[in-house]
Amino acid sequence: MDAExxxxxxxxxxxxCAGARRLTVALSGGPDSVALLDLAQRALELPDVSAREVAAIHVNHGLQPESDAWAAFCExxxxxxxxxxxxxxxxVVATGSVEANARDARYRAFADALESGGVLLLAHHFDDQVETWLFRTLRGDARRTMPPHRPLGGGTxxxxxxxxxxxxxxxxxxLHKLDHVVDPSNADTSYSRNFLREAVLPLLRQHDSGFEAKVAAAMRSDTERDELxxxxxxxxxxxxxTDAGVLRLARLAAIPAPRARNVLRHWLSERGFRQPTTRALDAAIAAVATGRRVDIRVADTRLVAYQGLLHAIPRDLAPFEASGRRWQGESELLLGSGRxxxxxxxxxxxxxxxxxxxxGEGQRLRVHRDGPRRLVRDLMREAGIPPWERERIPLLFDGERLIGVPGFRDSSPVVGASSRVAEGQTGWEFRWWPST
Structure with a gap:
């Protein structure tokens, strides 16, 4: 039976997302994603689909000798x-689980590429869902099924x-004579998911002809539980x-641990982070409850306490790398770590x-004409710029002379005293909006 x-x-x-004007397909070149690409293009002709174009994104992990050939096939x-x-x-980070590291790198690429309000289509199907359910069940995960949709980057x-x-x-x-590539690593049973797919699931299906129907029923129960x-x-x-989407530590510490875990799981999920293990969440909750310093790596996330609030940030935040870029009167400059x-x-x-x-190290700025030259890092702290953002915000230079630090979101900029315009005159104010 054909897919529709x-x-x-x-x-x-x-x-x-019925009103989306463009659909972006995650295209590996494998059979599932090629079928999805074709279905997405055909869906443009349907009266209840508002989209008028299909785009695609291919992530080249560079893990296989054929990686560049697969990218060329997709092109x-x-x-x-x-x-x-x-x-x-x-x-892809070489230490730890290559599967998990490749997945993290792939989803970071997806999130970075997805425009605000955009839609990314993934080709996961029922067999993938069964594999995921069994894999996560054996691992003891609280959430065992892939959601049909979730936030990612600025889109869905x-x-x-x-x-x-x-x-x-x-x-x-x-039926439609569509070509595709085959990834030989999918048959490598040294990877846990491949072992389940190639060795375990065939035995379960052979042993019980109703296996998949029973798993489907279990997944429906899981879905109901997840909704509750x-x-x-x-x-x-x-x-x-808070209005900024961070959590008040004192109030989080006041609720029972199982409910705090539940809050953290859903809070992280809504921000597009990978689901953490119960053990990792327990470590975070214990740190919050005892008032210890909170800076915990959880899956692809860092949970960091700052000024009484719990922040979730990507585990590997890239520093500001656009050194040498110039501002020449633009109202907005898009840079790698923000705008x-x-x-x-x-x-x-x-x-x-x-x-x-x-x-840089040891940089100083005089913000009051009769005041001392102060360390920029101290000025950033006083301006409310979180520690993990201080390496990502661009400093403003006139030639070799440091003249200021942009305001972080809605906070006030830090401006050198000698660089301000005279009272009553008009000048430029700069603000920095991080990308994550």
């Missing part, structure tokens, strides 16, 4: 179909094929969360052109 393009429309509607496939393709090379990740079998997608490829836990998390989180916004205000900096550079 209407699945795309249903997935978008259920994710609240040719998209060229033939008139689809814009973005190829993103990533570096949607899995419209979770009700479709692998065989249905293969039938679609055969999500509702409870929302009730508990409301008095904990610099400039506006004319009463007061501010007297400048027509500035160059940007990261913070």
């Amino acid at each position: 393009p209407a699945l795309i429309a249903t997935g978008l509607r259920e994710a609240g 040719e496939l998209c060229r033939e179909r008139g689809i814009a393709l973005t190829v993103v090379p990533v570096t 990740l949607v899995r419209p094929l979770l009700g479709v079998s692998r065989q249905q997608l293969l039938d679609h490829l055969c 836990l999500a509702a409870l998390a929302e009730l508990d989180r409301t008095p904990l969360e 610099l916004v400039a506006a004319r205000v009463s007061g501010g900096i007297d400048a027509r052109s500035l160059h940007l550079a990261p913070i």
Whole structure:
């Protein structure tokens, strides 16, 4: 039985993305993603799909000798179909689980590439869901199924094929004569998921012809449970969360540990982070409850306490790397770690052109004409810039002279006394909005 393009429309509607104007497909070149790409293009013709174009993103992990050939295949496939393709090379950390590290690198690339309000389609299907459920059950995870949709970066990740079998997608490829690549690592049973797929699941299906129906029933029960836990998390989180989306430590410490774990799971999930283990969450909650310093690595996340609030930040935040970039009167500059916004205000900096550079050691700035030259790191702390953001915010230079630090989000900028315009005159004010 063939898969239908209407699945795309249903997935978008259920994710609240029916009005999306562009659909981006995560394209590996394998059979599942090629089938999804074809279905997404066909879905553009449906009356209940608002999108008018399909794009694709291919993440090149560089883990296989064929990696570049797969990227070339995706480029040719998209060229033939008139689809814009973005190829993103990533570096996969060699220590620990290669599977998990590759997944983290892939999803970071997806999140970085997804525009605000954008939709990313992934080709996970029913067989993948069964594998995931069994894998997570054996690992003791609290959440055992992949959600049909969730936030990612500035947009939404949607899995419209979770009700479709692998065989249905293969039938679609055969019916429409669609070519694809084969990743030989999928047959390598030294990887846990591959071992389940190739060795364990065939035995379970052979032993019990109703195995998949029973798993489907269990997954439906898990979904109901997850919906109830999500509702409870929302009730508990409301008095904990600030308008900035961070959690009040004192209030988090006051609720029972199981409910605190539940709040943290849903809070992290809504921010697009990978689900942590119960053990990792328990460590975070214990640190919060005892008042110890909180800076804990949880999956792809750092949980950091700062000024009585709990922040979730990506585990590997990139520093500001656009040294040498210039500002020449633009109202906004997009840089790797965020965006610099400039506006004319009463007061501010007297400048027509500035160059940007990261913070260095021992840098000082005089902010009052009769005051001392103070360490920039101290000024950043007093301005409320969190420690993990201080390496990511660009400093403002006029030639070799440091003249200021942009305001962090809504906080006031730090400006050198000699760089301010005269009273009553108009100058430039700079603010920094981090990308994460």
